[in-house]
Amino acid sequence: MNEMTLIVKTLYLLGAVFFILGLKGLSSPKTAVRGNLTGAFGMVLAIVGAVLQGPQFSFIWFPLGGLLGILIGVILALTVDFKAMPQLVGLFNGFGGIASVLVAASMIVLTQITGQRETPISAVATAATGIVGAVTFWGSLVAFAKLQGLISERPLRYGLEQVVKVIVGLSALAFGVIYIAPELIGGFDRNLSYWIMVGIASVLGLLLTLPIGGADMPIVIALLNSYSGIAAAASGFVLDPPNSILIIAGALVGASGIILTQLMCKAMNRSLANVLFGGVGAIVESAKGDDIYAGKIKSTSAEEIAVILKNAQRVVFVPGYGMAVGRAATPVRQLFEALEKDGITVDFGIHPVAGRMPGHMNVLLAEENIPYDKLKEMDEINPSFPNTDVTIVLGANDVVNPIARESQGTPISGMPILDVDKSRTVIVVKRSLAPGFAGIPNPLFANDNTLMFFADAKKGMEDVVKAYKEAD
C-alpha cells in the first residue's frame, strides 16, 4: 500500500459515484443529458485510475488500441440511423462481452508467465467471465444479424432443441470446472481448457439466440445488455486484487438489463423461460382470419381519413415496428403538426414492446422533434381512448389485438394491450390483413368502428398529409 494506491482507489470510488449519479439523471428527460455526461466523466476517472494503478504505462499498445476504439465507436455512434439503434446497442453489448473474455484470457497468460496460481476466487470468476462473455458476444452478433436483416428474423427451430442446448451448456460448465481444478483430470492444460470452454459457450450463444424471433428482440437485447454487465462484474473478480469499480459498474448494468428484461416480459405476459425456450414465433396457428374478417372489413382512402380527421377533437397515434421499417416517422410528424395547427389534441400511445428494443418508438418520434410530453406510456394513455375521436394505428398489430384480453388459448392471451378499439374511430394503416408476429388474426380489423387503410406506411401517411392539407 502506498499513496498511489490511495489515489487509484479514490478515483475508482469517484468513478462509481458518478456512474450512479449519471444513471439517476436518466430518471427525467430534463436531467438526462447531464446524467449521461456525468457517467462519461466517471469513466474518464476510472480510466485514469487504471493507468495510475500500473505497474507500468503501456506507451505503444494502450494508445493504439484506445484510439482505434474511440475512432470506431465515435464513427458508429455519429453515423447510425436512429431506426438502426437496436442493432447498434446489440453490437455494443457483444463488444463488452468479448472484451471481458479477453481480459480473463490475459490473466491466464499472466499466471503462466509468472508461474503463480491465481486465487480460487479468481479462477471461478475466470470461468464465469469466459462463459458469460462468450454467450454475450455470439448472442449479440446473432441479434445484430437478425435486426440488420443479414439473416432471417424468423426463429430457427429444430428437433431436440432444448436437449441440445442443455448438453452444450453442461459441456461449457464441465470445461469451466476443469479450468478451475485441472487436477481432476490429471492436470489438463488450463489455457486450453479455458479456450475450449469459450468455444463451447460461443456455440451456446448462437443456440440461445437463433431460435428467437424478431418481435422478441426487445427482451433478448435487454437480457444481453444484462449479461455484458455481469461479464464485466465477473472480470472484476478475476483481477488480483479484485477491482471494485468493475464489480460496481458491472452490477449496475447487470441490474439495469434484468429490470428491462422483466418489464418487457411483463408487457408480453410471458415468462423469461418462455421467451428463451418456448418462443411465440414457433406457434403458427392455422389462421382463422377468413372467418373473422369475412364481409366485415371496411377499407378507406386518404381523402376519407382527411375528412374524419378534420372533424376530430382528439387524435391518438399508435406506432409500431412498421413505422420504423416503413420510415414513416416524418409524415407522421407532418400530420401531427397539421392537426395541432387546427387545434386538435394529439397524443402518441406507446406500447412497452413496440419496436425492436425498449423505448425504440420514443427515440424515433423524438428524432422528429415531437415533444416528449406527447409520448404517453400504455397505462397513461389507455383511460383516454373512450374520449378519443380517431386513433391511427400505424404498423402495430399484436399490441392492439383485443384477443389478448381473452384469458386463454392464444399466444398473446393476457398480454396488456393498448385499448384502441374503445376510441370512436380506429384507422389501421397496414399493407394487408396479414397477421402480426404472433401469427393470429386481429378482430380489431373487423370491428364496426375500424377502417382499414391498405397502404405502405410512408406512402400512406404522406397521402393522408396531402389530403388533409387540401381538405377544407
Added chain:
Amino acid sequence: MDYDTIQLLNLLIDVMTVFVLAIYLGVEVIGKVPSLLHTPLMSGSNAISGITIVGAILALQLSVGRESHTLGIWLILFGTLAVTFAMINVAGGFVVTHRMLLKFKTRK
C-alpha cells in the same frame, strides 16, 4: 499475492458486499427511469459496461516488461484487443446516448 483460506474468505466477503449492494442500488436507480428513456438507458448502461476497459488497461500494463517472454505476445494481443473493444463500447455508447438525449425536447 498469496492468501490463506481465512484471508481468502475475508476477501470474498468484501467483494461480495460491494457486488450485492451495487445490484440493489442499481435496481433502485434504474427502476425510476421512465420507459420514455429506455433506449438511451440501454445505450448509456452499455457505455458503462465498457468499464471492462479498466481490466483491459491493467492487463496491458502487466505486459510491459514481459514482451520478451514467449507468451508475452499473447498478453499484448489480448490486452490491446480488449482495450479496443471496450473503448468502442465506452466512446460509442456515451456519444450515441448523447445524440439521442439531445432529441428529447418539450415545446419551445
